[in-house]
Amino acid sequence: MLVVLTGGTGGAKLIEGLAAEIDPSELTIICNTGDDAIFHGLYVSPDIDTITYTLAGLSDSEKGWGIRGDTFTALEQLRRLGNDTWFNLGDKDLATHITRTKLLNEGLKLSAVTEHLRRQLRVRSRILPMSDQRIETRVKTPEGELSFQEFFVKQRWAPEVISVRFPGAEQAQPAPGVLDAIGNAQAIIVCPSNPITSIGPILAVPGIRAALEQTGAPVVGVSPMIGATAISGPAHKLMVAAGFDASVVGVAKCYREFLDTLLIAGEDCASAARIEALGVAPVASDIRMATQADKLRLAGEVLALVKK
Amino acid sequence: MLVVLTGGTGGAKLIEGLAAEIDPSELTIICNTGDDAIFHGLYVSPDIDTITYTLAGLSDSEKGWGIRGDTFTALEQLRRLGNDTWFNLGDKDLATHITRTKLLNEGLKLSAVTEHLRRQLRVRSRILPMSDQRIETRVKTPEGELSFQEFFVKQRWAPEVISVRFPGAEQAQPAPGVLDAIGNAQAIIVCPSNPITSIGPILAVPGIRAALEQTGAPVVGVSPMIGATAISGPAHKLMVAAGFDASVVGVAKCYREFLDTLLIAGEDCASAARIEALGVAPVASDIRMATQADKLRLAGEVLALVKK
Numbered sequence: 001m002l003v004v005l006t007g008g009t010g011g012a013k014l015i016e017g018l019a020a021e022i023d024p025s026e027l028t029i030i031c032n033t034g035d036d037a038i039f040h041g042l043y044v045s046p047d048i049d050t051i052t053y054t055l056a057g058l059s060d061s062e063k064g065w066g067i068r069g070d071t072f073t074a075l076e077q078l079r080r081l082g083n084d085t086w087f088n089l090g091d092k093d094l095a096t097h098i099t100r101t102k103l104l105n106e107g108l109k110l111s112a113v114t115e116h117l118r119r120q121l122r123v124r125s126r127i128l129p130m131s132d133q134r135i136e137t138r139v140k141t142p143e144g145e146l147s148f149q150e151f152f153v154k155q156r157w158a159p160e161v162i163s164v165r166f167p168g169a170e171q172a173q174p175a176p177g178v179l180d181a182i183g184n185a186q187a188i189i190v191c192p193s194n195p196i197t198s199i200g201p202i203l204a205v206p207g208i209r210a211a212l213e214q215t216g217a218p219v220v221g222v223s224p225m226i227g228a229t230a231i232s233g234p235a236h237k238l239m240v241a242a243g244f245d246a247s248v249v250g251v252a253k254c255y256r257e258f259l260d261t262l263l264i265a266g267e268d269c270a271s272a273a274r275i276e277a278l279g280v281a282p283v284a285s286d287i288r289m290a291t292q293a294d295k296l297r298l299a300g301e302v303l304a305l306v307k308k
Numbered sequence: 309m310l311v312v313l314t315g316g317t318g319g320a321k322l323i324e325g326l327a328a329e330i331d332p333s334e335l336t337i338i339c340n341t342g343d344d345a346i347f348h349g350l351y352v353s354p355d356i357d358t359i360t361y362t363l364a365g366l367s368d369s370e371k372g373w374g375i376r377g378d379t380f381t382a383l384e385q386l387r388r389l390g391n392d393t394w395f396n397l398g399d400k401d402l403a404t405h406i407t408r409t410k411l412l413n414e415g416l417k418l419s420a421v422t423e424h425l426r427r428q429l430r431v432r433s434r435i436l437p438m439s440d441q442r443i444e445t446r447v448k449t450p451e452g453e454l455s456f457q458e459f460f461v462k463q464r465w466a467p468e469v470i471s472v473r474f475p476g477a478e479q480a481q482p483a484p485g486v487l488d489a490i491g492n493a494q495a496i497i498v499c500p501s502n503p504i505t506s507i508g509p510i511l512a513v514p515g516i517r518a519a520l521e522q523t524g525a526p527v528v529g530v531s532p533m534i535g536a537t538a539i540s541g542p543a544h545k546l547m548v549a550a551g552f553d554a555s556v557v558g559v560a561k562c563y564r565e566f567l568d569t570l571l572i573a574g575e576d577c578a579s580a581a582r583i584e585a586l587g588v589a590p591v592a593s594d595i596r597m598a599t600q601a602d603k604l605r606l607a608g609e610v611l612a613l614v615k616k
Binding site for chain 1: 348349350378379381382383384385386388389390391399400402403404406407409410413424425428429
């Protein structure tokens with residue numbers, strides 16, 4: 001059994017490759033929920049949705065979010081009815097949020113709802129939220145504190161970032177199955193996701209970091225950074241705000257207590273010695289996943305490393 | 309100021325005519341909410357929606373419900389996600405229910421939500437729910453009690469009807485503005501809606517029937533029945549279950565305490581004397597509204613009667 005820690009976009013690409021290279025039922029995916037937000041009264045869980053849609057073969061890989069070929073009829077009407085519609089929600093995508101909200105209001109936990117949705121979409125991998133409790137990633141900027149979606153989508157990650165916090169994390173528990181999955185994993189893969197706001201919230205849930213530190217299984221990560229910037233999104237900006245170098249060395253520092261191996265881009269080879277000094281083995285490769293073939297190749301390389 | 313009591317389909321046709329014949333801002337429409345139901349956790353108010361969409365020029369007059377040209381992408385996905393989707397909800401229509409549910413959950417009353425939605429859709433007539441409290445039309449059948457939508461839509465009004473009740477009505481109050489509107493009306497129009505399950509719930513709200521009985525303004529109704537059957541829907545079936553004749557005489561009996569004039573079809577002229585004996589003045593006309601011209605003509609006739 002393979003355990004994968006992930007956020008949305010970048011993680012989804014690697015997971016797509018992994019699910020093609022091994023039996024998808026061998027994968028347990030632990031998802032960030034710090035980005036979760038309520039839009040129009042509906043509970044949206046962007047990372048869980050991206051991973052679920054990806055494994056269901058529904059994802060829009062061009063856009064990196066939502067369902068391929070989705071329409072935006074309801075959203076246009078929501079705008080006409082006076083709602084603030086800066087967060088894109090397609091019509092099919094809305095069905096997910098409507099169903100999730102209904103089931104949560106009926107008393108189901110997020111983990112049970114996530115399980116229901118992935119089964120309805122014939123996804124064979126297990127998808128677990130990091131926690132059933134609400135943990136919200138909050139981004140402090142000079143103009144005030146923003147939710148992650150306000151920072152990332154509404155403001156297009158333009159504001160200066162002072163700091164990031166995860167209110168709710170200290171009181172939260174890992175969702176059912178999370179610690180068992182890590183404890184029983186044959187290997188653990190940390191996706192090329194934002195170390196601060198995608199993997200960071202997962203690590204902030206009490207017990208998860210300790211479980212990763214204690215596991216005897218190999219822990220292999222893929223860097224989301226090449227040089228001083230993220231392959232996509234604002235990871236570099238958030239790493240600096242959190243006191244880390246915006247580099248593969250910074251990534252290794254974020255994960256050093258539990259990471260065995262870090263896949264980095266060839267152009268970051270000069271940082272290999274500094275990564276090794278942190279107790280993490282660097283492995284250079286082509287970590288960009290522009291094509292389907294890239295996803296399969298990189299997944300294969302990660303699998304080869306964890307099987308060593 | 310004209311006050312109109314209405315359900316959905318049949319009432320919407322007459323209201324479309326009325327709003328074309330006079331300044332729509334002169335109309336106050338009191339809507340049945342006994343058909344309201346929760347689907348997928350969303351609060352749906354079918355009669356308010358039909359009237360709002362009609363006055364916004366959005367209604368699908370072919371189908372008699374929903375928004376013209378609406379798509380059903382979200383509903384198809386809701387079905388795929390394991391939801392029971394016997395009640396049709398278009399994508400644009402969903403935006404209404406999402407917005408309503410959000411605002412209700414934020415603590416707004418149904419009357420305030422209805423006002424917000426009609427203003428967003430540039431509807432100039434005032435639309436009032438009969439009550440801000442939940443009153444549910446329940447239909448007793450040999451196989452058990454059904455909500456109105458279960459009876460009407462899911463079972464296509466096939467089951468035998470034993471009786472109808474309106475739990476919640478006794479404890480309810482008319483929505484803000486309802487009694488004032490009736491008290492200050494220059495005339496009151498009872499639409500050709502189901503006397504038992506469209507107008508019946510409105511009359512079941514304490515105070516509304518008394519206000520109609522006390523008004524000095526003319527009260528004019530249009531029969532939903534021709535011969536022994538309703539122009540559309542199950543009015544005849546429900547009238548019999550409620551102990552009334554399935555006929556224009558039955559309609560006159562339902563409203564006799566407050567109705568001055570009842571427009572009936574020419575073929576029901578033989579019932580004129582029995583209607584008069586109830587203290588209601590029958591006026592024969594063509595009450596079918598198949599075309600836009602029919603709606604305007606019948607609205608004009610109703611307006612001429614109330615201005616007498």
